[in-house]
Amino acid sequence: MLSGISIGAQGQAFRDYTNDANRTLEGVKTKNNGGNGSLSQADVSDGLRQALQIGAKNATKQVSAADGFFGNALIKILMPPEAKKVENTLRQAGMGDYVDHAILSMNRAAEDASSKALDIFVNAIKSMSIQDAFSILKGGDNAATQYLKDKTSAALTSAFRPVIQESLDKVNATKYWAQVFDTYNSLPTTFKKVNPDLPAYVTERALNGVFVYIEEEESKIRKNPAAQVTDMLKKVFGSH
Numbered sequence: 001m002l003s004g005i006s007i008g009a010q011g012q013a014f015r016d017y018t019n020d021a022n023r024t025l026e027g028v029k030t031k032n033n034g035g036n037g038s039l040s041q042a043d044v045s046d047g048l049r050q051a052l053q054i055g056a057k058n059a060t061k062q063v064s065a066a067d068g069f070f071g072n073a074l075i076k077i078l079m080p081p082e083a084k085k086v087e088n089t090l091r092q093a094g095m096g097d098y099v100d101h102a103i104l105s106m107n108r109a110a111e112d113a114s115s116k117a118l119d120i121f122v123n124a125i126k127s128m129s130i131q132d133a134f135s136i137l138k139g140g141d142n143a144a145t146q147y148l149k150d151k152t153s154a155a156l157t158s159a160f161r162p163v164i165q166e167s168l169d170k171v172n173a174t175k176y177w178a179q180v181f182d183t184y185n186s187l188p189t190t191f192k193k194v195n196p197d198l199p200a201y202v203t204e205r206a207l208n209g210v211f212v213y214i215e216e217e218e219s220k221i222r223k224n225p226a227a228q229v230t231d232m233l234k235k236v237f238g239s240h
Contacts (some may be wrong), residue, residue, distance in 0.1 A: 007081075045133040047195045047236030049125055051221045052144050052214075054229065056121040059213030064115035069088040070107035075209035077106045080196050086184045089090070098180045105173035106198075110206035113160065115208060120159050124152040137236075141222055143217040156207055176200065 062068055069075055079099065080089045087099050125148065132151075136143045168174050177198045185193040220227035221237060228234045 041130050041133075043232065044137055044236060045128065045130050046231045048133045048136050049128055049220060050143060050230055050232050051237070052125045052148060054233075055144070055214045055217030055221065056125065056210075057118060057146075058217045059210050060114050060118045060121070061186075062213050063209050064111050066111070066119050068114065069110045069209055070104060070208070072209075075205075075212050076211075077110055077202060077205045078103060082194060082196055083180075086180060086194060088233055089187065089189070090180065090184060095183060098176070098183055102173070102180045105168070105171045105176045106202050106205075108171040109164060109167040109173045109202055110209065112170060113163040113206055114210055116163050116164040117156075117160060120156055121148070121152070121214075124155070126146060127151075141219045142215045144218050145211060148214065149211055153207070157203055160207060161199055161203045164206060165199045168199060168202065173202070 064077070068150070069077055090096060090099055128147070132147060136147050139146070168177075179193045181193075184190055185195070217227075221233060225234070225238060228237055
């Protein structure tokens with residue numbers, strides 16, 4: 001017996017979940033198969049895994065392309081809020097090139113690292129349970145993306161940060177970042193020296209950008225028959 005929960009309560013909770021799952025399946029059968037087909041729990045789980053895997057693959061492909069971050073105003077990585085004073089000061093002093101190089105290199109690092117993120121997402125998707133699948137199926141247009149974000153953000157951050165650090169070094173972002181803050185901190189008007197954690201900031205913004213695209217891909221799969229590119233996706237998400 002779990003602490004504070006009776007066996008009877010556990011049994012009732014399980015029955016409630018089973019009944020809820022069955023009602024969900026009946027609704028999905030009617031919506032997706034005109035009431036004549038059938039969807040098993042495995043169908044629902046497999047369909048949602050496919051949706052997330054396809055979404056993650058398409059998202060990482062888009063953001064890892066040249067200008068995937070830098071050329072997209074929606075996810076472009078800019079200077080962090082705590083560094084806006086640094087940016088403004090340097091631009092006013094005619095040293096905007098330092099800032100521009102730093103911004104470009106941060107986005108290049110995110111693009112480079114994103115190409116290596118797919119396996120991390122796929123491994124997380126494989127661990128999705130039947131119960132998770134039904135919660136996602138009954139959720140909103142971004143329920144699968146939100147599940148992935150809630151379940152994996154901490155692990156993804158830990159796994160992604162070393163890749164970001166390597167990418168930052170690869171594209172000389174660390175050098176440009178250091179130039180920005182060394183220049184700012186050496187100004188006679190600077191009384192409070194700053195230097196935000198570059199790898200942590202770029203990691204957070206890079207993951208945010210990937211999730212923006214995964215959410216977009218999820219919405220397409222749910223709503224657009226042309227995006228339902230496998231028989232399983234058509235079976236779970238399609239309508240007639």
